[in-house]
Every structure is written in C-alpha cells, then in structure tokens.
Amino acid sequence: MTILERRFFIASCALFMAAAMLVSGAARAQSAARTLEGRLSVLWADPRPGLPGGAIRFNLTMADGSNVPLSVASVDQLAAIRAFGKRVRIEGHDVGRAAPQKAGAAPIAVDKISVLDADAAPRAAAAVPTTKRVLFILLKYKGDTQTPHTPAFYSALTNPLTPNTTLKIPATINGFFTATSWNNLKWSADIAGVGGLNPTQWLTLPKTKSGYANCGWSSACADVFQLANDAMALVTAQGVNVALYDNINFVVNNDLDCCAWGGGFVYQSKLYGVTWEPPWGQDASIYVHEMGHSLGLPHSGWTYHAYDSPWDEMSRGSRAQQVSCGTYRSANSGGALDTLYCSEPGGGYIAPYKDKLAWIPAANKVVVNSISTRTVTLEADSTPLGANPKMIKICLVNRACDGSTAQYLTVEARVKTVAYDKGLPGEGVIVHDFKANRTPVGAGNACFFNTQSGWAMPIDATPGDYRGAPYCDSGGRPYPNYALNNAQYTVGKTYLSSTLGIKIEVLSRVGSTFSVRVTRSK
Numbered sequence: 001m002t003i004l005e006r007r008f009f010i011a012s013c014a015l016f017m018a019a020a021m022l023v024s025g026a027a028r029a030q031s032a033a034r035t036l037e038g039r040l041s042v043l044w045a046d047p048r049p050g051l052p053g054g055a056i057r058f059n060l061t062m063a064d065g066s067n068v069p070l071s072v073a074s075v076d077q078l079a080a081i082r083a084f085g086k087r088v089r090i091e092g093h094d095v096g097r098a099a100p101q102k103a104g105a106a107p108i109a110v111d112k113i114s115v116l117d118a119d120a121a122p123r124a125a126a127a128v129p130t131t132k133r134v135l136f137i138l139l140k141y142k143g144d145t146q147t148p149h150t151p152a153f154y155s156a157l158t159n160p161l162t163p164n165t166t167l168k169i170p171a172t173i174n175g176f177f178t179a180t181s182w183n184n185l186k187w188s189a190d191i192a193g194v195g196g197l198n199p200t201q202w203l204t205l206p207k208t209k210s211g212y213a214n215c216g217w218s219s220a221c222a223d224v225f226q227l228a229n230d231a232m233a234l235v236t237a238q239g240v241n242v243a244l245y246d247n248i249n250f251v252v253n254n255d256l257d258c259c260a261w262g263g264g265f266v267y268q269s270k271l272y273g274v275t276w277e278p279p280w281g282q283d284a285s286i287y288v289h290e291m292g293h294s295l296g297l298p299h300s301g302w303t304y305h306a307y308d309s310p311w312d313e314m315s316r317g318s319r320a321q322q323v324s325c326g327t328y329r330s331a332n333s334g335g336a337l338d339t340l341y342c343s344e345p346g347g348g349y350i351a352p353y354k355d356k357l358a359w360i361p362a363a364n365k366v367v368v369n370s371i372s373t374r375t376v377t378l379e380a381d382s383t384p385l386g387a388n389p390k391m392i393k394i395c396l397v398n399r400a401c402d403g404s405t406a407q408y409l410t411v412e413a414r415v416k417t418v419a420y421d422k423g424l425p426g427e428g429v430i431v432h433d434f435k436a437n438r439t440p441v442g443a444g445n446a447c448f449f450n451t452q453s454g455w456a457m458p459i460d461a462t463p464g465d466y467r468g469a470p471y472c473d474s475g476g477r478p479y480p481n482y483a484l485n486n487a488q489y490t491v492g493k494t495y496l497s498s499t500l501g502i503k504i505e506v507l508s509r510v511g512s513t514f515s516v517r518v519t520r521s522k
Contacts, residue, residue: 032093032094033091033092033093034090034091034092034093034094034108035089035090035091036060036062036068036089036090036092036108037062037063037087037088037089037090037116038060038061038062038063038068038087038088038090039060039061039085039086039087039088039266039271040058040059040060040070040080040083040084040085040086040087040088040090040113041058041059041060041061041084041085041263041264041265041266041271042056042057042058042059042080042081042084042263042264042293042296043055043056043057043058043059043224043261043262043263043264043265043293044056044261044262044263044290044293044298044299044452045057045220045222045257045258045259045260045261046259046260046261046262046286046289046290047217047258047259047449047450048217048258048259048260048280048281051217051258052258052449052450053217053218053219053220053257053258053259053449053450054220054258054259054306054449054450054452055220055259055450055452056077056452057069057263058070058071058072058077058080058110059225060088060090060108061266061271063269065266065267065268065269067225067266068107068108069107069108070090070092070108070109070110071095071108071109071110072110073109073110074439074440074443074451075437075439076110076113076437077440078298078435078436078437078438078440078454078455079113079404079436079437080110080113081296081298081454082404082436083113083115084263084264084296085264085271085296086115086116086117087115087116087117088113088114088115088116089113089114089116090108090110090112090113091110091111091112091113091114092108092109092110092111092112093108093109093111094107094108094109095107095108095109128184129183129184129185129186130184130185130186131185131186131187131188132185132186132187132188132246132247132273133187133188133189133190133244133245133246133247134158134187134188134189134190134245134246134247134248134249135189135190135191135192135235135240135242135245135247135248135249136154136155136158136189136190136191136192136249136251137192137193137203137231137232137234137235137248137249137250137251138151138154138191138192138193138199138202138203138251138253139202139203139204139205139227139231139234139250139251139252139253140202140203140204140205140253141204141205141207141208141209141212141252141253141254142204142205142206142207142208142211143208144208144209144253144254144331146253146254146328146329147202147253148253148279148282148326148327148328148340149167149282149325149326151191151193151198151199151200151202152167152191153167153169153282154189154191154249154251154282155189155191156169156172157169157172157173157282157284157287157342158172158173158174158187158189159172159174159187159188159189160172160174160175161174161175161178162175163175163344167325168323168324168325168326168342169284169325169342170284170320170321170322170323170342170343170344171284171285171320171321171343171344171345171420172284173187173189173284173287173288173291174186174187175284175419175420176284176288176313176345176420177288177291179382179419179420180348180349180354180359180382180420181354181357181359182359182384182385184357184358184359185357185359187247190245192235192238192240193238194238195238196235196238196239196240197240202253203231203234203235203238204234205227205230205231205234206230207226207230209254209255209331212224212226212227212256213255213256213257215257215258216255216257216258216332217255217257217258217332217333218258219257219258220257220258220259221257222256222257222259222261222276224250224256224261224276225265227250227252227276228248228250228265228267228274228276229267231250232248232267242267242272243268243270245272246272246273247272247273247274247275247291247294248265248272248273248274248275249274249275249277249287249291250274250275250276250277251277251282252276252277252278252279253279253328254278254279254328254329254330254331255278255279255280255330255331255332255333256276256278257332260275260276260277260278260280260281260286260290261274261275261276261277261290262274262275262276262289262290262291262292262293262294263293263294264294264296273291273294273295274294275287275290275291275293275294277290279326279328279330279338279340280330280338280340280341282340283325283340283341283342283343284342284343284344284345285313285317285319285343285344285345288313288345289313289314289317292313292314292349292353293314295357296356297314297349297353297356297357297454298314298452298453298454298455299314299315299452299453299454300312300314300315300350300353300432300453300454300455300456300457300458301315301316301453301454301456301457301458301484302315302441302442302448302451302452302453302454302457303457303458303460303483303484304447304466304468304483304484305442305447305448305466305472305483306442306447306448306449306450306452308483308484309347309350309458309484309487310347310423310424310425310480310484310485311347311348311350311414311424311430311458311484311487312347312348312349312350312353312456313345313347313348313349314349314350314353314454315347316347317345317346317347317423318345318346318347318423318424318425319343319344319345319346319423320343320344320345320346320420320422320423321343321344321346321423322341322342322343322344323341323342323343324339324340324341324342325340325341325342326339326340327339327340328340344420344422344423345420345423346420346421346422346423346424347420347421347423347424348381348382348414348420348421350381350410350412350430350432350456351381351390351391351410351412351432352391352393352410352412352432352434352455352456353455353456354381354390354391355391355393355410356455360390360391361385363387364385364388364389364390364391365389365390365391365392365393366389366391366392366393367392367393367395367401368392368393368394368395368518368520369395369401370520371501371520371521371522372519372520373517373518373519373520374392374517374518375507375515375516375517375518376389376392376515376516376517376518377389377513377514377515378390378391378392378411378412378413378429378513378514378515378516379413379512379513380413380414380415380418380421380512380513380514381412381413381414381421382414382415382418382419382420382421383415383418383512388513390412391410391411391412392410392411392412392516392518393408393409393410394408394409394410394411394502394504394518394520395408395520396408396409396500396502397500397501397522403436404436404437405436405437406434406435406436407433407434407435407436408434409431409432409433409434409459409500409502409504410431410432410434410456411429411430411431411504411516411518412429412430412432413428413429413430413512413513413514413516414427414428414429414430414488415427415512417512418512425479425480425485425486426480426485426486426488426490427488427490428461428488428489428490428491428493428506428514429488429489429490429504429506429514429516430458430487430488430489431458431459431461431489431495431504432456432457432458432459433456433457433458433459434455434456435455435457436455438453438454438455438457440452440453441453441457445468445469446469446470446472447468447469447472458484458487459487459495460483460484460487461486461487461488461489461490461493461495462481462486462487465477465481465482465483465486466482466483489504489506490506491506491507491508491509491514492506493505493506494506500522501520501521501522502518502519502520502521503517503518503519503521504516504517504518504519505517505518505519
C-alpha cells in the first residue's frame with residue numbers, strides 16, 4: 001500500500017467512525033428517556049360484525065392540548081386501561097418521530113405509568129345514580145351528501161326507554177343502560193347539526209372520507225382525533241356549548257375504516273367519553289358496546305376466538321331481534337348499496353363489569369375470601385335488584401383480590417326471560433376468570449384476528465367442543481352446542497379446580513334463582 005493509499009484508508013476509517021458515532025448518538029437521542037404528564041385515554045376499534053380487524057390505541061393528552069400516542073407493551077395494556085381517563089405520569093423512551101395524531105404513530109414507548117389523580121382510590125361499594133349528557137354530532141364527509149337516518153332517529157334511539165317501531169328501532173340505548181345498571185346510569189341526548197341543536201341538516205366535514213380514513217375494511221387507519229377536532233370546531237361554530245356534555249357521539253354518514261370506535265378524547269382540557277360510528281354502527285347493540293368502552297370497559301371473552309362470548313355485549317353479545325332500518329352506499333364496498341340493521345341487545349353486561357362500574361351494591365355481592373363452604377341463592381343478573389345476591393366473587397390463594405394485579409373468579413346466573421338478556425343461547429350459571437393484568441390473548445393463533453381481550457374470560461362448562469386453528473369452527477356441531485354458546489353450568493354441573501382449591505356446584509333452580517355452593521379449600 002502506498003503512502004497516499006494509506007492516508008486515504010486512514011481518512012476513510014476516520015470518516016466512517018465519525019459517521020458511526022453520529023448515527024449512534026442519534027439513535028441514543030431518539031430512544032432517550034422521557035417523562036411526560038397528561039390525561040390518559042384509550043380507544044378501541046371494533047370491526048363490522050362478521051369481518052376481521054380492530055385495534056387498541058393509547059394516548060396522552062398534554063396540558064397544551066397536544067396528543068402523544070403511546071406504545072404500551074402487551075403485558076401492561078390491561079393495567080393501562082385501569083388508568084383510563086386519569087392524570088398520569090408516563091416514563092418511557094422515544095421510538096420514532098411521527099405526527100402525534102396520525103394512526104399508527106407511536107413516539108413514546110411506555111416503561112411505567114403512575115396515576116396522579118387524587119381519586120385513584122378503589123371505587124365505592126355502590127354507585128350514585130347518574131344521568132350523563134351525550135351529544136350526537138351529525139357529520140357528512142365533504143362531497144358525500146347521503147344521510148343514513150333523519151336527526152329524529154338518533155334522539156329516538158337514545159332518550160326513550162321504549163322502542164320506536166315507526167322508525168324501526170327495536171330497542172333504545174337508555175332502555176339498555178337503565179335496566180342493565182339498575183337505574184344507576186341514564187343518558188340524556190341532544191342532537192347537533194347545522195344551526196345547532198335539534199337540526200334538520202347534517203354538518204359537512206372539511207375533508208373527504210379518504211382525508212380521515214384512507215383505507216377500506218382491511219385495517220384500522222382512521223385519524224379519529226382529527227375528525228373529532230374538526231367536528232368539535234364545526235359544532236362550536238353553530239353555537240353549541242360542548243362543555244355541557246359528558247359524552248360525544250360522532251355520527252358519520254359513511255364508513256370510516258374497518259371499524260367503529262369508542263373510548264376517550266380530550267378537548268380543551270376536558271375528557272369526554274366518545275364514539276365514532278359509521279352507518280352500520282348506528283344501532284343500539286353497537287352503541288352499548290362502544291359506549292361501554294367510553295366508560296372504560298375492555299372486551300371480555302377471547303377463550304376460543306376473538307369476540308367469542310355471547311354472554312356480554314362487551315364481547316360478541318347476542319341479539320334478541322333485528323330489523324332492516326335503512327340503507328347507505330358504502331364507500332368501503334365500492335359504493336354498493338348496503339342494508340342497515342337495527343337490533344335489540346340480548347346479551348347484557350357481565351356481573352364482573354357491572355361490579356367494576358360499581359353498579360352492584362355490597363348487599364348484593366358475596367365475597368369468598370377464606371377457606372370455607374358457602375351456599376348462595378344467586379339471582380339472575382338481569383332481573384331487578386332484590387334481596388338476593390347478583391354475584392359471587394371468589395378470591396384465590398396467593399393472589400390479590402383487588403388492584404392492578406388482582407385475579408379472582410366470579411359467578412353469576414343468567415336467564416333469557418328478562419329484557420336485554422333475551423338473546424342468550426341458554427340459561428344457567430356463568431363462571432368468569434377475572435385477571436386485571438392479563439396478557440392480551442390470541443397472538444399467533446389464526447382463530448384470533450385481533451388480541452383485544454379484556455379482564456374477564458368465561459370458564460366453559462363444556463370444554464373441547466370447538467375446533468381450533470387452522471379450522472376455527474364448530475367441527476360440525478349445531479348451534480349452540482359449541483364454544484362459549486353452551487358455557488353455562490346448569491343444575492347438577494360442577495366446576496372443580498384442584499390447583500386453585502375451588503369447587504362450584506349448581507344445586508338447584510327456582511325460577512330466575514339458582515342455589516350455588518362454593519367451596520374454597522385453599
């Protein structure tokens with residue numbers, strides 16, 4: 001090697017090392033530790049029934065109103081959901097630079113979440129009856145003039161307790177929540193559009209459908225925060241004081257992406273429960289699911305496949321009846337004319353989720369927290385409150401029974417003779433495994449098109465009657481004799497776990513009550 005070649009080689013090496021140091025420094029800066037404080041919100045995207053898809057997003061809204069998407073490791077997601085709506089401190093690190101509100105952006109990977117709110121203590125033993133105000137904002141995409149329903153439809157869908165057969169509404173949102181919460185939660189809805197409240201015309205968004213959701217049924221791409229901010233600006237310009245409301249339902253005249261959305265959204269420093277509903281989701285059954293998310297409820301089920309529990313409207317739920325109630329030209333289906341359906345929710349909410357919302361009084365809950373045998377007269381979950389218990393909570397040996405790491409069993413009775421449970425596939429006693437920090441279920445399994453599982457999973461009374469991957473079907477069994485459709489424990493059936501030291505026996509039934517004996521031996 002000549003002197004000139006040697007000098008060139010040395011200079012090249014020096015340049016390479018300097019560049020490498022710059023790159024390394026940039027990488028370190030990009031992944032630098034970050035500490036942020038703000039309001040934590042969670043958004044769930046739920047696909048159109050019968051189609052795959054879905055997503056879950058975590059977001060931190062800063063004091064200046066800016067939004068920072070959060071990447072939460074799967075093992076920590078359900079714990080993060082417990083902080084829904086609270087002020088939190090996020091400790092994490094950068095994982096990339098991206099526009100904060102854009103779908104899929106995740107600049108902060110979360111290492112630790114600390115709740116700052118003074119009200120972070122456990123819920124009281126009983127809820128205070130509440131009427132929440134909800135605003136439906138009617139929105140048309142730019143250049144899309146169709147409207148799936150009249151403004152009067154949305155008021156009739158929400159406020160009355162009874163259905164409106166003229167508008168082909170077989171059940172109302174208020175009817176469901178009033179009965180399911182035992183009068184603890186009611187909704188008072190206003191409708192907003194051109195001219196403010198009680199409109200005759202829908203507002204027009206500043207962007208086309210592709211400006212908010214440039215995809216079809218296949219993914220969860222919607223920039224729902226941008227749509228929400230644009231909608232809030234539009235309705236405020238019409239003279240509506242949005243600060244008077246607890247929840248906002250963004251009603252869109254055509255498809256978003258794969259999904260309908262529900263969860264939380266911060267606007268001008270106030271946290272709102274929110275939903276984003278395309279035409280196919282403007283139905284009582286879809287609304288009680290997404291508005292459940294706006295209350296902080298995750299999904300349940302995910303025992304055999306995604307949304308597999310008919311026992312909870314926060315999973316697949318059940319339908320007591322369904323009618324055709326309109327049409328629209330679906331952007332995601334190439335402009336094809338799609339039929340809209342309105343339904344009566346028939347799967348209710350499960351007892352452990354009613355308990356999380358503090359709807360079950362202490363007098364109607366039995367807690368087994370020591371070695372003992374208890375026989376309980378358990379009244380069906382959906383019947384009116386009386387003297388009998390609605391839920392048995394069984395604490396487990398060496399496991400927390402409350403808090404972010406809690407794991408326990410719940411027992412509830414279900415019958416089909418009461419409103420909002422009339423679509424159930426059967427009657428009996430349902431046992432759930434509740435785990436507050438459960439890792440999302442279904443990754444790598446073809447039967448789970450998303451991993452948005454929640455705190456509660458039914459313990460099937462008839463395991464082994466579902467054909468898993470790669471088939472993911474009933475194995476030729478007729479409905480309801482497969483998967484969770486026959487998960488109920490009927491009279492004479494027993495759940496037994498020697499590992500947990502738990503035995504649950506269904507002894508007898510009288511009307512809507514079941515005699516259940518619980519033995520804890522550890």
